[in-house]
Amino acid sequence: MPTSEDFAAIWLTLKLATIVTFLLLLIGAPLAWWLARTRSWLKGPLGAVVALPLVLPPTVLGFYLLLAMGPHGPLGRLTAFLGVAPLPFTFAGLVVASLFYSLPFVVQPIQNAFEAMGDRPLEAAATLRASPMDAFFTVALPLARPGLVTAAILGFAHTVGEFGVVLMIGGAIPDKTRVVSVLIYDQVESMNYERAHWLAGGMLLFSFCVLLALYGRRRTGRYG
Amino acid sequence: MANGAIAARFRLAYPGFALDVDLELPGRGVTALFGPSGSGKTTALRCMAGLARAPDGLLKIGGDVWQDEARGVFVPTHRRALGMVFQDASLFSHLTVKGNLDYGMTRARVTAADAGRDALCEMLDIAALAERWPDTLSGGERQRVAIARALLTRPQLLLMDEPLASLDVARRLDVLPYLERLRDELDIPIIYVSHAPEEVTRIADEAVVLDRGRVVARGAPLDVLPSASRLVEGGRFGVVNALKARVVAVDDAYGVTRLAHPAGEILIAARLTTQREARVVMRATDVALATSEPRDTSVRTILRGRIEKIDTTESALAFVTLTLIGGDRLVSAITRLALDELRLTVGADVFALVKSVALDERGL
Numbered sequence: 065m066p067t068s069e070d071f072a073a074i075w076l077t078l079k080l081a082t083i084v085t086f087l088l089l090l091i092g093a094p095l096a097w098w099l100a101r102t103r104s105w106l107k108g109p110l111g112a113v114v115a116l117p118l119v120l121p122p123t124v125l126g127f128y129l130l131l132a133m134g135p136h137g138p139l140g141r142l143t144a145f146l147g148v149a150p151l152p153f154t155f156a157g158l159v160v161a162s163l164f165y166s167l168p169f170v171v172q173p174i175q176n177a178f179e180a181m182g183d184r185p186l187e188a189a190a191t192l193r194a195s196p197m198d199a200f201f202t203v204a205l206p207l208a209r210p211g212l213v214t215a216a217i218l219g220f221a222h223t224v225g226e227f228g229v230v231l232m233i234g235g236a237i238p239d240k241t242r243v244v245s246v247l248i249y250d251q252v253e254s255m256n257y258e259r260a261h262w263l264a265g266g267m268l269l270f271s272f273c274v275l276l277a278l279y280g281r282r283r284t285g286r287y288g
Numbered sequence: 289m290a291n292g293a294i295a296a297r298f299r300l301a302y303p304g305f306a307l308d309v310d311l312e313l314p315g316r317g318v319t320a321l322f323g324p325s326g327s328g329k330t331t332a333l334r335c336m337a338g339l340a341r342a343p344d345g346l347l348k349i350g351g352d353v354w355q356d357e358a359r360g361v362f363v364p365t366h367r368r369a370l371g372m373v374f375q376d377a378s379l380f381s382h383l384t385v386k387g388n389l390d391y392g393m394t395r396a397r398v399t400a401a402d403a404g405r406d407a408l409c410e411m412l413d414i415a416a417l418a419e420r421w422p423d424t425l426s427g428g429e430r431q432r433v434a435i436a437r438a439l440l441t442r443p444q445l446l447l448m449d450e451p452l453a454s455l456d457v458a459r460r461l462d463v464l465p466y467l468e469r470l471r472d473e474l475d476i477p478i479i480y481v482s483h484a485p486e487e488v489t490r491i492a493d494e495a496v497v498l499d500r501g502r503v504v505a506r507g508a509p510l511d512v513l514p515s516a517s518r519l520v521e522g523g524r525f526g527v528v529n530a531l532k533a534r535v536v537a538v539d540d541a542y543g544v545t546r547l548a549h550p551a552g553e554i555l556i557a558a559r560l561t562t563q564r565e566a567r568v569v570m571r572a573t574d575v576a577l578a579t580s581e582p583r584d585t586s587v588r589t590i591l592r593g594r595i596e597k598i599d600t601t602e603s604a605l606a607f608v609t610l611t612l613i614g615g616d617r618l619v620s621a622i623t624r625l626a627l628d629e630l631r632l633t634v635g636a637d638v639f640a641l642v643k644s645v646a647l648d649e650r651g652l
Contacts, residue, residue: 192396
């Protein structure tokens with residue numbers, strides 16, 4: 065049976081994924097909007113940076129984030145300047161690391177949705193007296209809703225499934241940074257296969273359900 | 289500059305395309321921008337809307353300056369009091385018809401009463417569609433909703449970019465009468481982009497012909513289209529005459545209607561029982577010419593007139609413009625061969641023959 069230790073890890077994981085998904089939608093939508101509509105030369109380089117976590121080993125990302133959050137890194141200096149605790153081995157550190165790690169999974173579906181709708185709905189909105197900001201909220205975002213839902217599901221699921229970056233940044237402090245994937249690793253290391261099964265099996269079922277929801281929705285959805 | 293009149297000057301160059309127009313347009317009525325694809329007519333319209341920006345452009349409407357680059361003025365689209373109807377209607381698919389209609393109206397701070405929403409919806413026959421979603425509408429309905437949506441902002445200027453081009457022929461004939469009614473009832477200028485001579489002759493008061501980014505002709509549609517129609521594929525079939533005539537009698541036995549016109553009787557292959565007057569529409573290619581009044585022919589409509597102008601092209605075709613008795617104009621498309629064999633010249637008296645079955649009974 066799952067123990068209170070397991071439930072604490074599950075709760076922490078869900079909390080992390082929820083906060084990260086929420087923040088990523090706030091950051092991702094404007095970023096995707098810019099990437100979809102800009103003609104600036106920065107589009108290529110910035111798009112590549114956003115996509116980096118797709119191909120980098122989590123250890124590389126984790127390593128550089130750890131350096132950045134350290135006392136001599138830019139994030140570390142920022143936290144020192146603001147007078148808050150350093151980020152490594154804290155829940156806040158996990159949130160920041162996850163934002164980078166899951167960014168492409170949120171930005172890309174929204175960017176695709178914005179690109180697919182083209183300029184025309186926004187031009188129509190402009191001829192109906194909507195300012196660009198007004199048109200973004202009342203036309204572009206509602207029309208991109210399928211992309212936003214996909215982005216939220218992928219961002220959430222991917223954050224739940226992260227392991228390498230968490231281990232590098234957060235370690236395995238109970239109730240603070242020991243998320244499900246890390247706890248499974250600990251259990252397997254200590255040869256507690258039965259306890260690992262509960263969590264690993266749960267993750268498997270959870271991931272399957274998420275993907276089923278995603279692809280099932282895609283097949284029946286109006287905009288695919 | 290007359291009240292509401294438009295002054296527009298746009299110069300714009302892309303690789304392989306250049307637009308260079310300088311136009312003074314009237315403050316009311318329908319002005320058609322006519323030309324083949326790539327002639328710059330849509331680009332000129334987008335410049336007026338502010339959706340494209342000509343680097344040294346100028347656009348004044350009435351007393352307002354929307355663009356004057358020499359003085360650094362460029363009013364963004366959403367601050368211009370204009371309405372625009374796109375080729376594909378571009379309704380917002382996440383809003384109902386009512387939501388679409390309200391979108392511009394509320395932003396322009398116009399009340400439904402001031403905009404005359406109910407009367408407008410009535411006139412465009414869309415009152416019953418309010419709760420429907422755009423993707424459940426027919427093409428013609430979508431386009432009528434788009435027209436209403438644009439007009440509900442009470443614009444100073446209405447821009448229409450080939451509003452019928454995405455519709456099939458039957459739907460086009462459905463929407464045309466609405467456009468004709470709008471033209472007669474609105475007192476704002478309408479700029480109507482089209483490559484269909486038939487629409488231009490039926491709707492426009494004036495046509496501006498564009499070719500390769502430049503204005504090549506300008507005037508009343510029937511004056512400029514005969515020579516301009518060669519610019520578009522199949523254009524000669526689109527040169528259309530419209531004559532107003534009085535309904536005299538309906539012959540129930542034969543199902544035909546006799547109409548009186550100063551130049552002669554017009555017979556229509558339909559029963560016009562509800563109207564006293566009709567606008568009879570006939571293609572230039574359906575009008576034949578004769579130098580003497582023919583007797584032994586099945587053609588029932590024979591109109592008398594005098595040749596005013598002859599446009600010949602390098603192709604087989606010639607357009608002959610007549611002034612009918614009573615003053616109306618009528619254009620006939622015949623071959624150059626027939627023109628020469630009949631020795632038709634400007635000033636000659638001729639008879640125009642129109643097959644009754646070719647006449648459009650949708651008239652008015």
